[in-house]
Amino acid sequence: MSRVESILRNSSLSVTASRKKILDIFLAVDNALAHQDIEQKCADEYDRVTIYRTLQTFLEKGIIHNIPTTDNAVRYALCNDACINTGHHHDNHVHFLCDECGKTLCLDEVMIPTVKLPAGYAMKEINMVVSGTCKSCKK
Amino acid sequence: MSRVESILRNSSLSVTASRKKILDIFLAVDNALAHQDIEQKCADEYDRVTIYRTLQTFLEKGIIHNIPTTDNAVRYALCNDACINTGHHHDNHVHFLCDECGKTLCLDEVMIPTVKLPAGYAMKEINMVVSGTCKSCKK
DNA sequence: AGTATTTTGCAACAAAGTTGCATTCTTTAT
């Protein structure tokens, strides 16, 4: 059983061509992808609607997580094994957005520091996005 | 000269009815607004296009800043006086998104802690969005 | 007040996202 197949089965999703393809795309890159990126890579293979629904499903199952942006183009990245296996999502790493190449990267090794909220606030999730120049673009 | 008028003049923008109205809307609320929120509050007074352009202008002048989201609806909030007066933007506070009332709040008193990036990465901006339950919704 | 410049509204368009339904594909149980 292939890697993508076992990811799908572990999330009790049926194994379909489009889901395998989209998962393959995520596995093949080291950065986060916007809906549009995936649409381009799927070329004319799959319907736009299918891609929307597949990403939605993957999100719900915790196979991917989304990264907040300021450009109205939410990006998605594969969750690490811990998330997928436990089904419980703990996306506690920093995301990096490179201004030069435009890539969005998961800095898995950089943990988000905790902050103390004012009295009365209850924290559920925390997200940190850093922008700048990435390793590959810096000379 | 009214408060909104002086904000506009300080940014060397001409004072127009739509700009005053939109600034008034921001001043009247304590939370961040999406484009759509503003469109609703402006009712049929101003054209959709004008609102897009006004928000764009305010962003460029540093009168408002935008807050990243995971729902393809970037939100905007007024910058504090420091940003507006210096023209230089330093949006170093944490943003809070309440799951119950849906409001996005600037926690001006909570500074974003710095993180150490891996070698080779250069940081330019940093954003932190915390979600959970806000003071007003928590009982 | 009169002119130059900027902003606005309109129209038309492009892109992004959603919904219902019939068809096709997967799964499950014989």
Next chain:
DNA sequence: ATAAAGAATGCAACTTTGTTGCAAAATACT
């Protein structure tokens, strides 16, 4: 291996969101 049940897909139509060019109107400057 196959048939029935259930789930996913593609299509069409539609809604929402965002963009662009240009003429008309408003604002700023002298």
